[in-house]
Amino acid sequence: MSKAFTIGLIINPVAGLGGSVGFKGSDAEGTKERALALGAEPQAQRRAEQALRQLGEQGQLLKFVTAAGELGENVATSISAQVEVIYQAETTHSTAADTRAVVQLLAERSDIDLLVFVGGDGTARDVAACYPDDRPVLGVPAGVKIHSGVYAISPRAAGNVILDLLTGKLTSVIHADVMDIDEEAFQRGTVRARRFGELLVPAELRYVQAVKMGGKESDELVLADIAAEVIERIDPDRLTIMGSGSTVDFIMQELGLPNTLLGVDVIYRGEVIAADVTANQLLELIEAYGGADLVITMIGGQGHLLGRGNQQLSPAVIRAIGREHIWVVATKRKLHALGGRPLLVDSGDPELDDELAGLQRVITGYRDEVFVAVQSI
Numbered sequence: 585m586s587k588a589f590t591i592g593l594i595i596n597p598v599a600g601l602g603g604s605v606g607f608k609g610s611d612a613e614g615t616k617e618r619a620l621a622l623g624a625e626p627q628a629q630r631r632a633e634q635a636l637r638q639l640g641e642q643g644q645l646l647k648f649v650t651a652a653g654e655l656g657e658n659v660a661t662s663i664s665a666q667v668e669v670i671y672q673a674e675t676t677h678s679t680a681a682d683t684r685a686v687v688q689l690l691a692e693r694s695d696i697d698l699l700v701f702v703g704g705d706g707t708a709r710d711v712a713a714c715y716p717d718d719r720p721v722l723g724v725p726a727g728v729k730i731h732s733g734v735y736a737i738s739p740r741a742a743g744n745v746i747l748d749l750l751t752g753k754l755t756s757v758i759h760a761d762v763m764d765i766d767e768e769a770f771q772r773g774t775v776r777a778r779r780f781g782e783l784l785v786p787a788e789l790r791y792v793q794a795v796k797m798g799g800k801e802s803d804e805l806v807l808a809d810i811a812a813e814v815i816e817r818i819d820p821d822r823l824t825i826m827g828s829g830s831t832v833d834f835i836m837q838e839l840g841l842p843n844t845l846l847g848v849d850v851i852y853r854g855e856v857i858a859a860d861v862t863a864n865q866l867l868e869l870i871e872a873y874g875g876a877d878l879v880i881t882m883i884g885g886q887g888h889l890l891g892r893g894n895q896q897l898s899p900a901v902i903r904a905i906g907r908e909h910i911w912v913v914a915t916k917r918k919l920h921a922l923g924g925r926p927l928l929v930d931s932g933d934p935e936l937d938d939e940l941a942g943l944q945r946v947i948t949g950y951r952d953e954v955f956v957a958v959q960s961i
Contacts, residue, residue: 638743
């Protein structure tokens, strides 16, 4: 009997939990309790299930080596695969130490064909700290911060990569950077990612994301043109929701308004009426004011519009806004850097992602727009 394809599985249960309530990460002590109190819903288990669901009946050919409960066992068992539990957390509140302990145990085994981890950049850093960089891994995106190039572009894409490996498709591997936000630079108002190592990942460029490009756009003349177009479009008597990112930050500077660089703010009649809002707060405001326009930008190097660092823009929020009221802004330089790849939406709701797919108008300057393909993943 041939050996089963063996996957080491580790899920960070709190990954992405803080996104919908405006937190900039989910690993800090007490984050889980505060996020749940604000109405956040756990994301990691669901996104792990979305990935493994792609395997269909092939999942029965797998063996998972994982940790007990929500650290991996629950999801692995749900697809009728063989499951070996090698770790039990001491408390119900798992920590980064639990992640590192599981990864260390997996690193000591010789039968792991692929390590799959579900989380964000903090989880990737924990994996890189404990797992050899000459053994293949794959990240399933579930965190608030996803700068690293070790993650698939969506849970479904991660499942497709695993399926390729499981069915014997020839798949190259490459070393990709593990990145995370430079906290010192962020305190000075700059979003810049630092490198914390590298991991070996499948080189399926359709499915695995590029490393996020950090830093503010240098061509301020282009940004000024984009800002002028957006400012002219804003209806002062209608809510305008301003997404995260440096391009939107520049627009807020041109408006003379304070901005939450890694959060979502709401303006009305020339003032910020709500800063760093949660998904629930956005829904309440949209209902109270009878609608809203949304200004968002893409993540440079990756092309994500939704699902990376702006989970406050939940599926319910996007549906309440309506696609026709979404204004996408980006410089042509950033669009060209995608090399013809589409913009990506990974809202967590596959049906909504499919509805958003198609051609999207992108504001690239004053009285200047281009059409860019949006793809659900």
